[in-house]
Amino acid sequence: MARKLVMGNEAIALGAIHAGVNLVSGYPGTPSTEVLETVAKQNPGDIYVEWSVNEKAALEVAAGAAYTGARSMVTMKQVGLNVASDPLMSLAYIGVKGGMVILVADDPGPISSQTEQDTRHFAKYANLPVFDPTTPEEAYEMIEEAFDFSETYQIPVIFRPTTRICHGCATVDIREGRRVQRREGFVKDPKWTIFPKLSYENHLKIEALARELSNVFSTYGRNAVEGSGDQVIVASGVAYTYAKEALTSLQASCRLVKLVTANPFPKDFARSFLQSASQVLVLEELDPVIEEELTRLCGEDGLPLTICGKHTGHTPYAGEYSTEALLEIISSYLSVPYERPSLPPPPALPVRPPVLCAGCPHRASFYAVKQAMKGQDAVFTGDIGCYTLGNAKPLDMVDTCLCMGAGITIAQGLSRMEPNKKQIAFIGDSTFFHTGIVGILNAAYNETDITVVILDNSTTAMTGHQPHPGTGRTMMGDISEKIDIEALVKACGVKCVKTANPLHLKEAVAAVSEAASFSGVSVVIFRSPCIALFKPAVKMEIQDSCINCKKCIREIGCPAITTDEGRVHIEPSLCYGCGLCSQICPVHAISGGDSK
Amino acid sequence: MTFNCLMTGVGGQGTVLASKVLAQTALNAGYFVRTSETIGMAQRGGCVTSHIRFGDDCASPAVPQGCADVIVGFEPSEAVRGSVYVKPHGIILVNTKAIKPITSSLTGQEFHTDEMLAYLRTRSSRVIAVNGEALYTLAGNPRTLNIILLGAGLAEGAFPFTRAAMVAAMRQVLPEKLWAINEKALDLGLSYLQYQ
Numbered sequence: 001m002a003r004k005l006v007m008g009n010e011a012i013a014l015g016a017i018h019a020g021v022n023l024v025s026g027y028p029g030t031p032s033t034e035v036l037e038t039v040a041k042q043n044p045g046d047i048y049v050e051w052s053v054n055e056k057a058a059l060e061v062a063a064g065a066a067y068t069g070a071r072s073m074v075t076m077k078q079v080g081l082n083v084a085s086d087p088l089m090s091l092a093y094i095g096v097k098g099g100m101v102i103l104v105a106d107d108p109g110p111i112s113s114q115t116e117q118d119t120r121h122f123a124k125y126a127n128l129p130v131f132d133p134t135t136p137e138e139a140y141e142m143i144e145e146a147f148d149f150s151e152t153y154q155i156p157v158i159f160r161p162t163t164r165i166c167h168g169c170a171t172v173d174i175r176e177g178r179r180v181q182r183r184e185g186f187v188k189d190p191k192w193t194i195f196p197k198l199s200y201e202n203h204l205k206i207e208a209l210a211r212e213l214s215n216v217f218s219t220y221g222r223n224a225v226e227g228s229g230d231q232v233i234v235a236s237g238v239a240y241t242y243a244k245e246a247l248t249s250l251q252a253s254c255r256l257v258k259l260v261t262a263n264p265f266p267k268d269f270a271r272s273f274l275q276s277a278s279q280v281l282v283l284e285e286l287d288p289v290i291e292e293e294l295t296r297l298c299g300e301d302g303l304p305l306t307i308c309g310k311h312t313g314h315t316p317y318a319g320e321y322s323t324e325a326l327l328e329i330i331s332s333y334l335s336v337p338y339e340r341p342s343l344p345p346p347p348a349l350p351v352r353p354p355v356l357c358a359g360c361p362h363r364a365s366f367y368a369v370k371q372a373m374k375g376q377d378a379v380f381t382g383d384i385g386c387y388t389l390g391n392a393k394p395l396d397m398v399d400t401c402l403c404m405g406a407g408i409t410i411a412q413g414l415s416r417m418e419p420n421k422k423q424i425a426f427i428g429d430s431t432f433f434h435t436g437i438v439g440i441l442n443a444a445y446n447e448t449d450i451t452v453v454i455l456d457n458s459t460t461a462m463t464g465h466q467p468h469p470g471t472g473r474t475m476m477g478d479i480s481e482k483i484d485i486e487a488l489v490k491a492c493g494v495k496c497v498k499t500a501n502p503l504h505l506k507e508a509v510a511a512v513s514e515a516a517s518f519s520g521v522s523v524v525i526f527r528s529p530c531i532a533l534f535k536p537a538v539k540m541e542i543q544d545s546c547i548n549c550k551k552c553i554r555e556i557g558c559p560a561i562t563t564d565e566g567r568v569h570i571e572p573s574l575c576y577g578c579g580l581c582s583q584i585c586p587v588h589a590i591s592g593g594d595s596k
Numbered sequence: 597m598t599f600n601c602l603m604t605g606v607g608g609q610g611t612v613l614a615s616k617v618l619a620q621t622a623l624n625a626g627y628f629v630r631t632s633e634t635i636g637m638a639q640r641g642g643c644v645t646s647h648i649r650f651g652d653d654c655a656s657p658a659v660p661q662g663c664a665d666v667i668v669g670f671e672p673s674e675a676v677r678g679s680v681y682v683k684p685h686g687i688i689l690v691n692t693k694a695i696k697p698i699t700s701s702l703t704g705q706e707f708h709t710d711e712m713l714a715y716l717r718t719r720s721s722r723v724i725a726v727n728g729e730a731l732y733t734l735a736g737n738p739r740t741l742n743i744i745l746l747g748a749g750l751a752e753g754a755f756p757f758t759r760a761a762m763v764a765a766m767r768q769v770l771p772e773k774l775w776a777i778n779e780k781a782l783d784l785g786l787s788y789l790q791y792q
Contacts, residue, residue, distance in 0.1 A: 003623070004623075005620065164657050164658070167632065167633065168657035169630065169631040170628075170630050171623060171627075171628045171629050241655040241656035241657070242655075242656050245655045245656045323656055323658065324661050327660075341661075343680060344718050344719075346677075346715055347711050347715050349677055349707065350673050350696065350699065350705065352606065352642050352697045352699070353641075353642065353699065354641055354642040355642075355697075357641070394702065553698075553702065557698050559641050559697070559698050561698075561701070562698070563696075573738040574608075
């Protein structure tokens with residue numbers, strides 16, 4: 001046993017290793033990424049770990065492993081489960097042999113996501129059990145219980161931490177060793193082949209099992225009640241810790257219920273506190289899942305209770321919770337005094353939206369396309385990754401962004417309805433492999449006139465530099481053959497493919513002009529590594545010949561270029577020497593200096 | 597005893613590493629420690645915060661507003677943004693060097709360190725302004741700002757630890773090749789008053 005400060009995602013990974021997981025697959029996505037990375041880093045040697053090409057592939061790989069009796073885990077963020085929902089829904093009917101955990105991290109806020117969707121709905125929809133930890137230390141214990149639970153009932157289980165659990169660190173006692181599983185191997189049986197008749201029979205079994213699991217969860221020790229009184233607060237996830245903190249601060253007492261299994265809903269456990277309650281408030285981030293279950297149970301049992309929460313206007317639907325937010329909600333609910341301290345208003349503060357890093361090759365790619373398309377009617381469809389930040393001024397080059405891979409296909413719909421406009425889709429290399437290939441194939445087969453710009457920076461940058469098929473590295477530390485993007489798009493039927501270095505502005509603009517004037521699908525591959533992959537060799541400096549026209553500031557928006565007492569200044573600690581600014585300076589007053 | 601500290605700055609300034617060092621020091625001293633920080637999209641030049649809590653009563657991952665014993669502001673305007681967390685008579689340690697976002701250069705909206713410090717002084721009587729730029733220039737690397745600020749905090753008694761305890765934690769958190777420069781940074785921070 002060693003006492004360590006670990007991040008929630010590390011705790012989950014260490015718990016899974018101790019539980020004897022044999023295979024971990026996933027696709028990177030904030031806030032889930034560090035789970036798989038930690039398993040790879042701490043791999044005792046016998047765990048197979050892979051970043052799969054997308055979440056659907058990852059879930060199927062993990063399911064196949066679990067068919068052999070091995071323990072497997074698949075990791076993704078909440079929107080990743082949308083991609084993996086096809087195998088998820090069917091796997092709930094088929095079941096598993098070895099314990100299988102589907103780790104899906106939700107992101108209240110959202111802090112780094114497209115949606116605030118609640119994975120507990122997916123658990124209900126697919127009829128799968130869901131575990132919802134309240135702290136990193138609880139997640140460490142709970143992940144092992146989730147594996148055991150999955151194996152006992154032969155169904156995959158969803159493990160659903162949220163951002164503050166994933167990225168919060170806590171003091172955890174890490175157990176030594178690892179539970180070794182004896183595996184029978186895959187045994188051929190008609191039960192592994194989904195078929196309408198089998199699905200009907202299994203549907204009956206699933207519903208019966210859900211009733212049984214409701215009883216099991218009613219005695220699960222992590223669903224717990226503390227305090228006393230007829231006023232009840234039911235809380236889940238990190239909201240439970242905010243509630244505890246708020247109650248201490250208010251010196252208020254009530255019964256506080258921690259509920260960590262929203263599905264199958266532990267009805268008998270809920271009855272134990274509902275029957276003696278005068279009022280009930282539910283505190284859960286995202287959707288009113290527990291609230292609705294409690295309301296329904298009151299209806300079933302004929303209990304004359306109002307369940308207060310989102311539907312009743314007591315708590316907000318959107319955004320993450322905090323101790324401050326709950327202080328107001330709880331104090332008004334329990335009628336205890338609380339006054340929010342009034343502070344003097346602060347001076348005007350600068351706005352700091354996230355921006356593309358200084359030296360980021362995506363900035364040069366966007367600028368090259370902007371220059372090439374100057375004066376033409378064009379729509380720029382974007383995608384998910386660092387390059388979504390190309391939406392910010394002064395680049396202003398992302399007109400749409402929907403979900404992974406959608407930029408290429410949205411462009412096709414736009415083009416069909418507005419054929420006189422040029423449609424240019426941007427997609428990063430990892431996103432291209434994830435779901436972009438299908439879009440290119442669709443455009444080529446249907447002969448749609450669009451240009452796709454693939455931003456190949458040789459990594460999955462936004463989530464922290466994970467390998468993908470174009471990098472030639474795997475999570476097992478092996479060197480694999482790189483998948484050649486150029487050959488791949490040609491094989492998809494694209495006749496016009498240009499490759500250029502975006503940091504060579506003239507060459508880059510010419511490549512875009514040529515591709516955009518091609519009738520049919522054309523592809524430009526902009527190849528230049530993410531700045532996190534190398535150290536700068538030179539730094540740019542402003543020469544005395546600078547006329548202070550500020551074109552560099554107005555046009556490219558590099559965070560290293562600012563004004564200092566009215567004069568243009570390049571901050572040496574930020575500059576990566578990409579040289580884009582030197583190529584647009586009208587008087588050639590920016591040049592590469594020493595790297596020091 | 598519960599100790600709450602909030603570190604605020606701009607993505608890339610090293611708040612995460614500073615929070616790791618402080619957390620490791622507390623862990624070594626036998627405390628139950630909790631931390632929480634910004635990871636992901638917001639890191640790219642955006643505002644970042646780290647919450648470090650240790651002691652008996654820290655259920656949640658975030659320091660509640662008005663409860664921070666210490667605010668470590670890596671940048672003056674970010675210190676102001678974080679100042680809602682400081683408790684009455686808490687310490688606000690602030691680096692005086694401002695970082696202008698690109699939006700500021702594009703719109704011409706300026707802000708000044710003096711104005712930020714004046715506001716901070718309305719929030720607490722214990723505002724400690726540190727000339728981080730002068731100190732990291734002496735240390736030889738702007739990336740040492742985080743450890744310099746920890747050193748200045750030690751000098752002011754902001755953290756309940758000794759220099760030796762923090763050095764031991766730094767050695768656990770940092771690779772060996774970075775020990776010397778960071779110990780130098782810590783000592784520069786400890787003697788920050790000489791370089792104001």
